[in-house]
Amino acid sequence: xxxxxxxxxxxxxxxxxxxPRLGRAYARRSLYSQSLRGAYGLGRSAKSKVLPMILFAxxxxxxxxxxxxxxxxxxxxxxxxxxxxxxxMQAVIGLYLAAQAPQTVSRDLRxxxxxxxxxxxxxxxxxxxxxxxxxxxxxxxxxxxxxxILYVGSLLAKMDLSDQTLELGQGLVxxxxxxxxxxxxxxxxxxxxPRRGFGVAAVIATLTITYGAVSTIQxxxxxxxxxxxxxxxxxxxxxxxxDGVQTAFLGAATAFPGGDPSAPGAGAGAVYLLVVLALIAxxxxxxxRRYRKVGL
Amino acid sequence: MIATESLSKRFPRVTALDRLxxxxxxxxxxxxxxxxxxxxxxxxxxxxxxxxxxxxxxxLGLDVATSGAAIREQVGYMPEHDCLPPDxxxxxxxxxxxxxxxxxxxxxxxxxxxxxxxxxxxxxRYRPMGGYSTGMKQRVKLAQALVHDPKLVLLDEPxxxxxxxxxDEMLGLIRRxxxxxxxxxxxxxxxxxxxxxxxxxxxVIDGGTLLRxxxxxxxxxxxxxxxxxxxxxxxxxxxxxxxxxxLTAAGVTLHAxxxxxxxxxxxxxxLEASGEETYDIVRDAVAELGLGLVRMEQRRRxxxxxxxxxxxxxxxxxxxxxxxxxxxxxxx
Numbered sequence: 001x002x003x004x005x006x007x008x009x010x011x012x013x014x015x016x017x018x019x020p021r022l023g024r025a026y027a028r029r030s031l032y033s034q035s036l037r038g039a040y041g042l043g044r045s046a047k048s049k050v051l052p053m054i055l056f057a058x059x060x061x062x063x064x065x066x067x068x069x070x071x072x073x074x075x076x077x078x079x080x081x082x083x084x085x086x087x088x089m090q091a092v093i094g095l096y097l098a099a100q101a102p103q104t105v106s107r108d109l110r111x112x113x114x115x116x117x118x119x120x121x122x123x124x125x126x127x128x129x130x131x132x133x134x135x136x137x138x139x140x141x142x143x144x145x146x147x148x149i150l151y152v153g154s155l156l157a158k159m160d161l162s163d164q165t166l167e168l169g170q171g172l173v174x175x176x177x178x179x180x181x182x183x184x185x186x187x188x189x190x191x192x193x194p195r196r197g198f199g200v201a202a203v204i205a206t207l208t209i210t211y212g213a214v215s216t217i218q219x220x221x222x223x224x225x226x227x228x229x230x231x232x233x234x235x236x237x238x239x240x241x242x243d244g245v246q247t248a249f250l251g252a253a254t255a256f257p258g259g260d261p262s263a264p265g266a267g268a269g270a271v272y273l274l275v276v277l278a279l280i281a282x283x284x285x286x287x288x289r290r291y292r293k294v295g296l
Numbered sequence: 297m298i299a300t301e302s303l304s305k306r307f308p309r310v311t312a313l314d315r316l317x318x319x320x321x322x323x324x325x326x327x328x329x330x331x332x333x334x335x336x337x338x339x340x341x342x343x344x345x346x347x348x349x350x351x352x353x354x355x356l357g358l359d360v361a362t363s364g365a366a367i368r369e370q371v372g373y374m375p376e377h378d379c380l381p382p383d384x385x386x387x388x389x390x391x392x393x394x395x396x397x398x399x400x401x402x403x404x405x406x407x408x409x410x411x412x413x414x415x416x417x418x419x420x421r422y423r424p425m426g427g428y429s430t431g432m433k434q435r436v437k438l439a440q441a442l443v444h445d446p447k448l449v450l451l452d453e454p455x456x457x458x459x460x461x462x463x464d465e466m467l468g469l470i471r472r473x474x475x476x477x478x479x480x481x482x483x484x485x486x487x488x489x490x491x492x493x494x495x496x497x498x499x500v501i502d503g504g505t506l507l508r509x510x511x512x513x514x515x516x517x518x519x520x521x522x523x524x525x526x527x528x529x530x531x532x533x534x535x536x537x538x539x540x541x542x543l544t545a546a547g548v549t550l551h552a553x554x555x556x557x558x559x560x561x562x563x564x565x566x567l568e569a570s571g572e573e574t575y576d577i578v579r580d581a582v583a584e585l586g587l588g589l590v591r592m593e594q595r596r597r598x599x600x601x602x603x604x605x606x607x608x609x610x611x612x613x614x615x616x617x618x619x620x621x622x623x624x625x626x627x628x
Contacts, residue, residue: 014476016478017399021398021399021444027396031396044383116373122396
């Protein structure tokens, strides 16, 4: 038997790499897609898929039920506006952000992997853009998917196509803005600490405390009869900021207490929009500063 | 490969590098210095991540101030500290790092398999890294620095935390990185002794300035110090003195000092090994006197000791601190 020739292991020695090196932009894209997949637990352990997938399902389930009801009972219009859906489901969005923002940035800080990135062609701006982009995209998938379910359902129920398409567009712009705002706030909170637990707590606290405080004071303001104050109080929590912007510019009905009279008009809406944009830019700036310190 | 010209780096309170001029060629180069000597600062500047206060530096002919990204594409870096996430496997991690260096997905996977095999990780590369030993972690850290086939790797204290066997394996691996892979190496350590055996060239910095830069053979001659300890016997009640006389007669240079403050210090002879034959002389002398040889070993020594004006002169205060075996229990 000449098995010895078949079973030989050849040590082929070291091979050099002459192929292409695709540089910064490619590395940034790779980091973006790896982080985005990671935000849903893809390419990671089964355990880390559980929570994001459950939250995704919870986010889409009400939309599916609404669609089922709308198709079955032949409604003329959806019982929930596209723009309202994310406001109603804000707790789920908050939980998702609290769970996944630390996952996206704290791991690299805790295990000191960041220097390995910065010793490669990739730079601080690439790292921050990739991580921020991935977090915002993950949130956009989370908040946009149920809107698409609603849209498909509305078409199945033979609602007016042009109305529905316009409203879907407004809804998507709104959740796009929400994703950028929430993603930025979540990453800043998470990047301040390498400890995952602190990150989770900080994100939840930021979202719930500000929203709780704002809606309580708004309710008190209504009782006291000052509807003008309600309009400006909304500036102080992320979700009411989005509410204000979409009420002013995206044809949404406000979720503020007191209804239409307390909703921001075009002037106040512009302030809301500016604050949202400033917060997004600020989050980016803080992340850039944060990573200046941890390079190597 | 690396050239610096009066490179300085000053922080508000300390000067990390002070007009350092170096010229490092291909091969394995050791960068030796105590903690805080400026080794890590130098590496940061060489990677183009930290601007120098003054002076210039170039790596692979590229200026660090203007071509940082181009340098980092051709250079690998292995940090001193832990940098591995425990919940991913070595393969996944190194593939990701290869892509961060710009390798296309297929090439990244092939190079990862190759590189992990070369550093000596086989089946375990599919397991999460949290369960790895320190030696395996160091190999993964080395692999991620090599995966994109750099022209030069900067290794920051690669033997830290390893036991003597792991240390030797890592040093052998570093040697192979140059001889088999053709990649030049700059390796830092605070132990001169271990770099002597691995490097072609050793650069010593202290307080941000160049103490000495020379090829390893220059060092070996000045530094090979043997420590010999013998037992007493009935024929020679004081074995140590008897051996000293015998060795002096045989023409071996003995260091005057003893190792103060160590157990059994008076019984240890320090002598200069001028070559292989010194070992034989000691062996024969001990055998002739009928003494028991407790130990004969090469001393790893404090860096500053190498730079004594006269190697045979009495040791300056505080310089005599052997890095290892200090706590060895004497067998007698």
